[in-house]
Amino acid sequence: MPVVERPAVTVVGGGLAGCEAALQLARLGIRVRLVEMRPDVQTPAHRGDGLAEIVCSNSLKSTAPATGSGLLKEELDLFGCRLLECARESSVPAGAALAVDRDEFSARVAARISTESLIEISRSEVSELPLRDGEHWLVATGPLTSPSLVEVLGKITGQRSLHFFDAIAPTVTLESLDLEILYRAARYDRGEADYLNSALDQATYESFHAALMEAEKADVHAFDRKELFEGCQPIEEIAASGPKSLAFGPLRPVGLHDPDTGRRAHAVVQLRQENRSGTLYGLVGFQTRLKFGDQKRVFRMIPGLARAAFVRFGQMHRNFYLDTPRCCSRDFSLKDRPDVWIAGQITGVEGYVESMTSGLITAWHLAARIHDIELPGLPLDSMTGALLRNFLFDRTTEKLSPMNVNFGLVPDLATPTRGKRERKIAKSERAVAVLAEWLGQEPVARLLAATAG
Ligand SMILES: Cc1cc2nc3c(=O)[nH]c(=O)nc-3n(C[C@H](O)[C@H](O)[C@H](O)COP(=O)(O)OP(=O)(O)OC[C@H]3O[C@@H](n4cnc5c(N)ncnc54)[C@H](O)[C@@H]3O)c2cc1C
Incomplete structure (x- = not known):
């Protein structure tokens, strides 16, 4: 498939979700403009001008398959997540957890982006999302989205934004x-x-x-x-x-x-x-x-x-997010502006690895639309599907409350398995198997063949 010329997508926010999304879009043959507001405009928690800056704990949590985060990492390896690779390359000792040297992680992500000829970076605050023929916005501005953009998103969705409070450790x-x-x-x-x-x-x-x-x-x-x-x-x-x-x-x-x-x-x-x-x-x-x-x-x-x-x-901060079940279509484009897509923590996921996952999946949905491919729904037995297809679109709760991945999100096994750990391992094995099968389906394989050049 040929490269899709023009910056077909403007990714707003060079955080965890935005950087993963930009790298995935480039992988899928789409030209991207990545816009980050720092250092011109700072958030209350970021400290520098680095891409994919990690604001609090340097831990990306467990790598054990019997944990929700460990399973999510296994799934991200199947998807070919770029930021997880950068995290492993910049890891520091942390027992069974994957922890990173923040500065090195950010530098590796920036280096990876700089070698992508399809990604151009610009530094400015985005405070409007005008409709442009044939172009898309992928908004990944995170929990500390600048107030002007919060207002714009509020006008588009016609909804009050949601928020919660989150704190940093010294x-x-x-x-x-x-x-x-x-x-x-x-x-x-x-x-x-x-x-x-x-x-x-x-x-x-x-x-x-x-x-x-x-x-x-x-x-x-x-x-x-x-x-x-x-x-x-x-x-x-x-x-x-x-x-x-x-x-x-x-x-x-x-x-x-x-x-x-x-x-x-x-x-x-x-x-x-x-x-x-x-x-x-x-x-x-x-x-x-x-x-x-x-x-x-x-x-x-x-x-x-x-x-x-x-x-x-x-320090403590007020974190912004959108009411995804009510304002988004299942591909993470906004119902009232299908050219505007959202990713990362503003969708209601919580956590570094969850935000990367969201960036990757929104990018795949957007690329599929540009390449005119209909992707099958993510398998609900996978951790990614349980989080992004099920939890985030659950309309039975009045208010979406952000959550990290955990095994409670994943459906029970068909055959009862004794032992908590054994059940988690069995769910992990099932998740990896169904995801591998999903990746082999014809539309997904066609999307992945849409590489540049
Ligand atoms: C205080 C705090 C502590 C947290 N601690 C942890 C933790 O310990 N562990 C954990 O797993 N998760 C933690 N999180 C939650 C979450 O995992 C991170 O916030 C994660 O970085 C979210 O990824 P993201 O890509 O959605 O947003 P971010 O990584 O925040 O990236 C968003 C980017 O968008 C930019 N931006 C914002 N507005 C605009 C605009 N209008 N124009 C252009 N650029 C813009 C920002 O400068 C930023 O670089 C914490 C969050 C906060 C706020």
């Missing part, structure tokens, strides 16, 4: 940590001992909990705790649900033995390497909206962190 330097007190270990000794751990005895834990409860929180515009993202609760909110909540939550000590005593500590704080050179560490599960001064004071109570130097403090 990052500290390795050289400021006391390595005499912290110890290296992996939970249950699985994989390499990649995490730094701080053991808290009961008295230290209780003082830490009390200090957290008394610490001052930053004001966040229109903040309402009912609108917090469930999978990413700020640490002070978890603490407020009871004195033991942290020890059963982000500070759970299970599978981590104190090397001094050989016993399980009352609670454990984990720190994960954030860059390839190993100079930065993130506090795992410490998303917060405490005032910066109080973050420093309270988090320095953690054994080994008394002199911690914070290179980034935790």
Whole structure:
């Protein structure tokens, strides 16, 4: 199939979904203009001008097939996801998780895009989406979409936009940590001992909990705790649900033995390497909206962190998304403007890998329309299909609430299987098999043959 000339698609937003979408469109023979507003206009969470900048934790979660995220990665390998390849190339040690050096990941994505002759990059804020004959907009502007574009999307869809609140965890330097007190270990000794751990005895834990409860929180515009993202609760909110909540939550000590005593500590704080050179560490599960001064004071109570130097403090943000079940067609084009397509977190998916997946799938749908190919629906037994075809278009709930992938989204097995882990593995195997079959179907194979040149 010949290359589709003109920038047939303008991808708005050079984040995780937008970069994956641009690379997939180029792969499918379509000329793309990728428009990113940074550095001219910044979001409240991004820090630089890099493409595919990861704003918070550097973890892309588990790679184990018996986890939702592990299965999604297996499926993305079948699709040929470009950003997942870049993530593996820039990985840092993180046990069973795939974690990346943020700067290297962003640089690799940018390098990959720069070698694509079909992608041109421009830097400016897009604040209107005019109708242009034969051209398409793919909007992947993420949870921190600029206000002017939020307004434009609101006018097109005729709907109020939705939102929830999400928080970032702080990052500290390795050289400021006391390595005499912290110890290296992996939970249950699985994989390499990649995490730094701080053991808290009961008295230290209780003082830490009390200090957290008394610490001052930053004001966040229109903040309402009912609108917090469930999978990413700020640490002070978890603490407020009871004195033991942290020890059963982000500070759970299970599978981590104190090397001094050989016993399980009352609670454990984990720190994960954030860059390839190993100079930065993130506090795992410490998303917060405490005032910066109080973050420093309270988090320095953690054994080994008394002199911690914070290179980034935790922050909370209001995240925008669209009411996909009501304003989108199943190919992710807007019902009222079929030339405008959406991808990434604004569709109501949550998470880095989920956003890449959404970018890839919207790009495939858009390319299929341009090449006049009718794609079959994604298999519902796959994690991708369960998320993008089923969950996002469920109209039985009044309000779409963003979600990470998980096995609860995937239909039950036809034959009962004993054991939770065995059931997940069986669902994973079924998902990979149905997706491989889908990729072999004639229209999909024809789309994939539509490469440039
Ligand atoms: C504070 C916060 C913390 C998060 N923490 C995590 C986490 O720890 N783990 C996790 O898995 N997920 C996390 N997420 C959720 C989500 O996975 C990420 O936000 C992810 O980056 C979403 O991908 P995206 O491509 O949809 O958006 P983004 O990666 O945010 O990309 C959108 C891009 O669009 C650009 N843009 C916005 N408006 C315009 C415009 N009008 N014109 C041109 N460009 C524009 C932005 O500058 C940005 O580069 C977090 C989100 C937030 C906001």
